[in-house]
Amino acid sequence: MGNAFAQNDVMTLLIGKATGAPTTAAASKILAATDTYLNDGEIAVVNGHNVVLDAGTVLTDALAVRQGIRVVQRSGDKLVYSDFIMRGGVRSYIGKTDAAATQQVSYVGYNGVAAASAIEALNSNSYDLRIKFTEGDRTGFGAQPVISALYKSDASATQAEIAAGLHLSLAGALWKSPEAPIRAERVVKAASITDSENIFTVLNGSKYVTVTTQAEWTGNIAMAAGDVIRIGTAGSGAAATDPAYVVTSVSSLVLTLDVPFQGVSGAIPATDVALVTTPTNWGIKLTGLARGFTVGKQGSINNIVRFLMGVTNFGTTTTTYTTAASEGTGTYKQIAELEWFLQGNEGNEDRRDFLHTTARADAVSTSTYDTLSIGYVDYGQAGLSNFQVSPKQLIVAFATGFTAGEASNLVTDTLDSFCSGTSGIGV
Numbered sequence: 233m234g235n236a237f238a239q240n241d242v243m244t245l246l247i248g249k250a251t252g253a254p255t256t257a258a259a260s261k262i263l264a265a266t267d268t269y270l271n272d273g274e275i276a277v278v279n280g281h282n283v284v285l286d287a288g289t290v291l292t293d294a295l296a297v298r299q300g301i302r303v304v305q306r307s308g309d310k311l312v313y314s315d316f317i318m319r320g321g322v323r324s325y326i327g328k329t330d331a332a333a334t335q336q337v338s339y340v341g342y343n344g345v346a347a348a349s350a351i352e353a354l355n356s357n358s359y360d361l362r363i364k365f366t367e368g369d370r371t372g373f374g375a376q377p378v379i380s381a382l383y384k385s386d387a388s389a390t391q392a393e394i395a396a397g398l399h400l401s402l403a404g405a406l407w408k409s410p411e412a413p414i415r416a417e418r419v420v421k422a423a424s425i426t427d428s429e430n431i432f433t434v435l436n437g438s439k440y441v442t443v444t445t446q447a448e449w450t451g452n453i454a455m456a457a458g459d460v461i462r463i464g465t466a467g468s469g470a471a472a473t474d475p476a477y478v479v480t481s482v483s484s485l486v487l488t489l490d491v492p493f494q495g496v497s498g499a500i501p502a503t504d505v506a507l508v509t510t511p512t513n514w515g516i517k518l519t520g521l522a523r524g525f526t527v528g529k530q531g532s533i534n535n536i537v538r539f540l541m542g543v544t545n546f547g548t549t550t551t552t553y554t555t556a557a558s559e560g561t562g563t564y565k566q567i568a569e570l571e572w573f574l575q576g577n578e579g580n581e582d583r584r585d586f587l588h589t590t591a592r593a594d595a596v597s598t599s600t601y602d603t604l605s606i607g608y609v610d611y612g613q614a615g616l617s618n619f620q621v622s623p624k625q626l627i628v629a630f631a632t633g634f635t636a637g638e639a640s641n642l643v644t645d646t647l648d649s650f651c652s653g654t655s656g657i658g659v
Contacts (some may be wrong), residue, residue, distance in 0.1 A: 234583065243576050243625045244314050246305040246518050247567060247594040249273025250631045254639040258286035259438065262304065270306035274639045277646040278304050280316070287537060287649040291319075301641070301650060302310035303628060307332035307592050312595035314371050314626045317608050318433070319650060323623075327644075327655030330600035330632045333560035335520035336538055336553070341395065342421050342515030343552040344473035350421075350513035351398075351546035353389040358382065360544040361398055363518065364381065365413050367535060375437060379405045392460075395420075396478065407437075413537045414518050417475035418496050421513040424451055425470060432500040434493045439480075442489045449507045460508040463493070463500055470506035472563070474568070477519075486619060520557055525565050527593070528572045562601035567629050571595050601629040602657040604647060635659055 246390040251274040256262050262269040262282045270276065277285045279295040282304070290296060300316035340361060341351035383397035395418045402416035427450045430443035431570040460480040462470040478490040520537040536557045545550060560566070575591050595601075610622040628647075634640040636659040644658035 235366040241317070241623055242361070242576055242577050243627065244577065245533040245567075245627045246275060246303055246312060246631065247273070247307075247571060248275040248305060248312060248628065248630045248640050248643070249594075249596070249599075250634050251639050253383040254284070254642055256284050258284050258289060259640075260284055263313045264560055265306045265309050270304075271639075272308060272530055274630075275303060275630075275643050276326060276639065277301055277303045277650070284526045286324070286503070286647055287645045289427055290646050290650045294491050305594075307594050312592070315610060315624060317606065317626065317650075318325050319612070321610065322606060324605070325647075325651040325653040325655065326605045327603065328605075329602050330562035331560045333522075333536065333556070333557060333565075334558045334586065335522065335536070335565050336518075336557035337520070337555035338518050338539070338541060339399075339419070339552045340518075340541060340543060340546070340643045341391070341549050342419055342469070342513040343550075344421075344515075344517075344555060345554075346550075346552070347384070347513075349515065349550045349552065350400065351391050351515060352549045353391050353394060353570060354385060354447060354545070354547050355387050355389045356388065357385045357547075358545055359385065359394060359398060361402070361516070361546075362542040362544070363414070363612055364538075365540070366538045369485060372381070374637050375388050381405065391514040392420075392478070392511065396490055396514060398516055401545065403491060403494060410597065411519050412521060413496050414520055415540065417517045417519070418477070418491075419473055419515050419517045420462075420476040420508055420511045421472065422460075422462075423510040423512070425462065425508055426453060427470075428502045428505040430502055430505070431578045432463065432502075432505045434497060434500060436495065436497045437492050439489045439492050441443050441489060441493065442641055443487065445485075447482050447487070453507070455479065455507075457488060462506045462508055463495065464504035464506075465495075465500075468500070475517065476508060476511070476514075494599050495546075495568045521612075527568045527595075528591070562603050562629065562632070564595055564597050564599060564601075567601050567603075568595035570627070595629075596631065599631045602632050603630070604644065604655050604657065606651060630657070 247642040252273040256269050280299045292624040300318040302589050303314040305312045342349045363379045364376050381398050382400040399418050406412040433442045460473045479487050480490050481488045523535045536559050538557045541551050573593050606626045629638040641658045
């Protein structure tokens with residue numbers, strides 16, 4: 233029932249894929265890591281003889297009562313097991329559904345919603361915007377770097393002028409960073425917009441935008457210097473929170489913007505770009521950017537950018553924190569990094585050493601996961617006639633989207649029964 237050498241604080245992670253109905257029915261044995269017994273990525277709850285248990289038998293199976301249960305996952309051509317779990321040793325049972333990570337979005341001035349929000353136009357004024365960053369991990373050893381945007385308005389200041397000056401100052405500061413923590417853009421309130429007849433091709437960091445056919449807006453309105461345009465994301469339309477740019481010149485099918493394009497490069501459909509025919513209130517939109525990530529090497533599951541905005545000499549200009557940053561739950565980054573790290577419990581301690589076994593990589597980059605966490609104690613034998621209580625944890629991650637009757641749902645039902653709880657995941 234126990235190991236001669238007990239381990240404390242051991243965590244095990246098993247990752248399940250959406251594999252359809254169980255391959256091996258309850259009361260039958262799993263004998264090998266083949267499609268006959270388990271599909272790749274399939275999970276089951278078994279007793280010590282690898283007999284599959286379900287919600288009814290998990291509490292009455294004689295071997296499971298005496299020895300405990302374990303959870304098994306097929307990973308390629310291997311079966312990967314949790315440690316044995318005794319029902320009386322369960323201390324916690326928690327289920328969590330997946331939640332996507334979100335980046336912080338905040339505004340200075342107009343925020344795309346409130347009609348009264350705006351950058352106050354002050355003549356001959358020195359605007360000072362300071363953004364202080366905090367990282368979710370230990371990058372920078374607790375330092376909180378600051379980026380400043382400064383702009384001195386002229387004697388006849390306008391919101392458009394101030395927003396453009398602050399935007400250009402911010403963009404210049406962010407270009408100096410090897411991995412920019414945020415994206416800075418302008419937004420503008422408009423009484424009306426006119427759609428484009430063209431596909432727009434944009435390139436991050438470039439002022440030049442190309443259109444496909446004629447440099448015209450719907451209704452045969454010629455594109456011209458001074459046009460204020462909104463550039464949305466494909467399929468979303470040109471919304472009030474989408475970035476605005478000012479066209480400084482038009483040459484054939486090429487438009488020049490006043491500030492280099494700050495968004496994602498690509499082709500933007502005609503319905504997602506619009507001419508702002510009556511621009512009024514302006515604002516600066518700040519959006520956190522996802523950090524680079526490579527399992528075990530770059531980035532962190534907690535590396536979400538958060539920031540505070542400080543404004544000096546902005547008059548009545550408002551600041552709005554509209555979307556809070558969140559690491560999410562059951563994201564690919566979290567599951568993949570945890571999968572890589574926890575294999576140290578299996579002997580692959582120096583995971584970066586090329587001499588060690590290649591780590592399992594069952595987490596799928598396009599998947600999110602619902603998770604079950606079982607905290608339990610293992611009454612393992614440590615030495616002659618001595619028993620050591622070893623706290624352990626099992627996390628089972630299920631690819632989100634499984635339905636009733638699938639293998640993953642059978643596992644959640646079985647573990648709910650075994651742990652006398654309701655996980656809140658599954659069907």
